[in-house]
Amino acid sequence: MLALVQDVYGTSDVLRLEDVDRPEPAADQVLVRIAAASVNAADWHIMRGEPRIARLMDRGVFGRRGPRERIRGRDLAGTVEAVGAEVTGWQVGDEVLGEDEATLAEYAVVPAACLVRRPAGLSVEQAAALPLAAITADLWLTAGEVRAGSRVLVVGASGGVGTFAVQLAVARGAAVTGVCSTRNLDLVTSLGAAEVVDYTRDDVARAGASYDAVLDLVGNRTLRDLRRVVAPGGTLVLSGGGNPGEGRYLGPIGLMAKGGLFGRLLGLRVRIPRAEPDAERLTELAAMAERRELRAVIERTYPLADATAAMRHLEVDHARGKIVVTVGS
Known part of the structure; x- marks a missing residue:
């Protein structure tokens, strides 16, 4: 599968699209075929390893020379492709949105507890802009x-x-x-x-x-x-x-x-709160978005082939609202 990866810290110039192995879901995970993802400030912080003190504070995310997870991205909207042996409540074909890591790719594995159902009235672009x-x-x-x-x-x-x-x-x-x-x-x-x-x-x-x-x-x-x-x-x-x-x-x-x-x-x-994936809160927010009580301001969308440009836009141009990357056809 194609994914946006990096091996060392740096500007968006260190990113590249690479063909990598498709992940397999663990017992409590769901494999999602990504339709859209969005980029967040957290992505450039991790990409650049900034501020540098964060490399010492969060060793689970930051390695010595580059992020521990090579694939960038946090938010996603897509379709369930496979489920782990212990997963209940999800089945192949379900339309979902959620938050984890490594989502700027054609597929991602996500803990089942981090996913919620995508309302029918919410496009994949709008859904991908919501989670984080x-x-x-x-x-x-x-x-x-x-x-x-x-x-x-x-x-x-x-x-x-x-x-x-x-x-x-x-x-x-x-x-x-x-x-x-x-x-x-x-x-x-x-x-x-x-x-x-x-x-x-x-x-x-x-x-x-x-x-x-x-x-x-x-x-x-x-x-x-x-x-x-x-x-x-x-x-x-x-x-x-x-x-x-x-x-x-x-x-x-x-x-x-x-x-x-x-x-x-x-x-x-x-x-100084710390944001974590919250399925209950995300379900409520997605419902508000479907009712048009909340809207995702999307300045621009990019295809996965131009995901490096999407990250550069976020990094350099101070995006209005959200930048979305479309993945699926």
């Missing part, structure tokens, strides 16, 4: 205790996680302010944001407004700056974020470490 980004957005809002009437600031509102976070916060009844660049103002407004701040013109940290929940999905501000925009009793939720090539050694991990160590001293309630 939408689950992360929903988890971050839960960590920020976002509810009806909350004032929410989303820094990085036009990215993959950000576009879902804006919509899900609005769905909870919150008043959302998004932060993005000039070209994305209309997009973020269309997602339901009550206000949008153009960071190229205005500094939200010095505008004087404060919010019950601040979701920082970029990680390039100081803890003191972020403190200014968190209302008394509010919550600061920190994500990975960062930009390729910037902060190569510590990156946003430095901000998260400071938040964990010094947040309380600064009078901040800081949350």
Whole structure:
């Protein structure tokens, strides 16, 4: 089968399409014939091995010279091709979506517990865009205790996680302010944001407004700056974020470490949740998407043959929403 692989850390130039052996499902796994996959910030972090401290913190993902898993990708939508001996509830031909690893390929093996059924009204491209980004957005809002009437600031509102976070916060009844660049103002407004701040013109940290929940999905501000925009009793939720090539050694991990160590001293309630595959949450999000209560913003799709270009787009061009790679015919 064809797969997007790498053997050493680096930019998207180290990626190549290669013919590799088709995997066989273990007892608790499902073999999925991939129809579409999407790329996430996690993919370039792993591809580049950045920030470098992550190579020491997560030895299960990061090897010495390159990622332990050669094939890139996390999200998928496709069709069940085979099931492991202990798998129940799935059968050949089922249409699924989910999250694991090594999904930028024609086939992938996925733990059965990481898959959910693809609603009939959801295209494979829309389904593939959901898992990691939408689950992360929903988890971050839960960590920020976002509810009806909350004032929410989303820094990085036009990215993959950000576009879902804006919509899900609005769905909870919150008043959302998004932060993005000039070209994305209309997009973020269309997602339901009550206000949008153009960071190229205005500094939200010095505008004087404060919010019950601040979701920082970029990680390039100081803890003191972020403190200014968190209302008394509010919550600061920190994500990975960062930009390729910037902060190569510590990156946003430095901000998260400071938040964990010094947040309380600064009078901040800081949350740093860790997103994991969550079938129950993904089922709910997919149902919302089918009902058109949540939409995946897909800036561009690429065929698997151009998957390196898809990764380069994410790495260099700061994608609006999601980039999807189509695999099946």
